[in-house]
Amino acid sequence: MPSTDCSIPAAPSVTIVIFGATGDLTRRLLMPAMINMTRSGLVGDSLHIIGVGIDPGDDATLRQALDDFHPETGGEGAVERGEAWQRLRQRISYIQGDFNQNDIYQAIAERIARAPTGNAAFYLAVQPRYFGVIVEKLADHGLMDETPNSFRRVAIEKPFGQDLQSAKALNARIIKRVAETQVYRIDHFLGKETVQNIMTARFANTMIERLWTSDCIDHVQITVAETVDVGTRGKFYDATGALRDMVPNHLFQLLAMVAMEPPNSFDAEAIRDEKAKLLKAIRVYSRQDAERNGVRGAYTAGEMNGQHVPAYTAVADVAKTSSTETYVALKLMIDTWRWSGVPFYLRTGKVMAVRDSEVVIAFKPVPHTQFENTSAGHLQPNRLVIQIQPDEGLRMDILIKQPGPLVATAPVSLDFHYADRFDIARQVGYESLLYDLFIGDRTLFQRADGIEAGWAAVQPFLDLWANGGKPDPYQPGSLGPDAADTLLARDHRIWHSLAAERQT
Structure with a gap:
């Protein structure tokens, strides 16, 4: 190996x-x-x-x-x-x-x-x-x-700020005393091999990059699902919540790598320029749009893997009347030529059915006319699944003809697993980040304008949810609240099945 x-x-x-x-x-x-x-x-x-x-x-x-x-x-x-x-x-x-x-x-x-x-x-x-x-x-x-x-x-x-205003204030406080070139804002997701491979998969493969537009892509899903509960972090989590904890940093960094324009070089600043441009292009919703395009949930008491999980509001240092979310799902739009009309669906949550971080590129279905008089029926669209954890790799879901006299299709997957080809078992994800810190390569680190653009995009949801109301309940070991399914069903789409479901 x-x-x-x-x-x-x-x-x-x-x-x-x-x-x-x-x-x-x-x-x-x-x-x-x-x-x-x-x-x-x-x-x-x-x-x-x-x-x-x-x-x-x-x-x-x-x-x-x-x-x-x-x-x-x-x-x-x-x-x-x-x-x-x-x-x-x-x-x-x-x-x-x-x-x-x-x-x-x-x-x-x-x-x-x-x-x-x-x-x-x-x-x-x-x-x-x-x-x-x-x-x-x-x-x-x-x-x-x-x-x-x-x-x-x-x-x-992280977290670098708690909202747009605090992020701007912290950036100003730091840059007043040190140069921006000396500041390395860390998002440990960017140390994972598969995350870094997103850019390589896109820009080193003509067959992928040529399809990477609204002409071919129907929608994109980004999921970071956790099986752990809040545990002993009740005080921190009740003041933070899933949106602040995960979306402006982890999920938006994945979003930026998936959706950014090709940089003019692989110089650190060229890449960070394109990522910042992309984050600034995320549509900033009105209050009404935020209400329509966001879902928040909080887990209730239940059983998971044979263990009792207390409700979030029963966790130590969490207010009994807390309205903090442990799950969030968003539908976002990116206002650029490449992504016009392509929705990006993001979700993350605690005590979900499986630990699974992935990006799913769902392509548009092919025209069905030539298959109307065959037994092929409805054709499933192709998907590219970028698996970030726990089983790092890439998978392309395609259709082939089943053997036999009839024209009948069968779904198959073309799989690549990092562990089958490379020895990455002992990596914890910080090796690349620390090495780049020591050599002065800022490619994998966030810049002030990118941080602030991320907070600007989630600020409408923060403002909406700060005004009261309770998160939707969901059971430990589930895939989140029903409202998250409704978010996609409204657009005649469904969430991609997570790893646990594929194994059953």
Whole structure:
């Protein structure tokens, strides 16, 4: 089985400073990614890690906490540690303190000064309320000052704002103190191989790109379905909801890659220009249009996989009278020549029947005239299914003639699975993002104008749902509320069957 390592040169020497080093993101994703990068040679022994957190401890405490992290079998972070971890482990240090206080930034500066290089990347794996203050403190202490021989970059996790107004304010606050070229806004979906392959599949294959217009495509569906419930994140989730948590970032990044125009080069800014143009072309609805084209739901109590799931409003730290949604479905339109008249249907939700992230390109049916007097009957349209997780790959659904004297069709699928061709089992999705952060490639990171365009498109739904009303109920283990089916049925369409249904 071929390796994913294509003799890529190692990233330059760098010190990565992780704010929130004792948190779940660091243990579950960042550190496993850097172990994989160490093993594959994407980073060398000149990578140094400084963890910063509010929990008491020292270098040994953080190293031991990372030693003791054992994810569930096959889950995120389930990497073979071994020799690569031992090499990386000795270059991990820890600074304890308050992100609002100056002393930790002075300590960071002293640690970086002792590193073999002046290159530094600051990773903000913290609650959003700290984003602005940390960037300001870094700038105050000269930690973002670059020289001709050293770079300084800051990586910021989602959510980037809570609405259009707050996103604009946060962008302005950050860019006031550091250059836009130093800011790497992370959406971890963009680290997945299949997501990155969307552009390659489109622009490297004439047979696909020539069909990629409203002349041939009937509609597009983008689904990110989760089987997990809110769990212990009740306080965060009740203030956020499925729309804010998933749509302006994850789903819109998929939308942008699917629908963007071909860039004039694969330079980072050329790609980000086209993605931003696409997001700005999403039709901003009136209140009436938002009401007609959006569905929200919240899961009730029920059984799922033999386990009792309490209702969302029974989760700890969630208001009993909460109107926050755990499911959202939208119908969006893109006002460009290429996509005129083509609806984009998006859905995402918690405790759904299956964990499945996919993009479905539904092509228009062929003319039926030549089949009128045959037993072929109604012809199913072709589909291209881009499976993002859990079984990364691409599938084309086509029709063939059944063997025999009659002209009868049969649906078949042309399948490609990444795991059959490449060794990607140990990848957690952050390897590409961290490597690009270290080498300065901003292709997979969001730009300020793209962030704000995404919030502008969902703002009508936020305003509508903020004015009261309850989300539609749906059962755990289902595919969401009935109103989501009605959203498509109104257009004489149905949702594409998810993986669990295809397996039964």
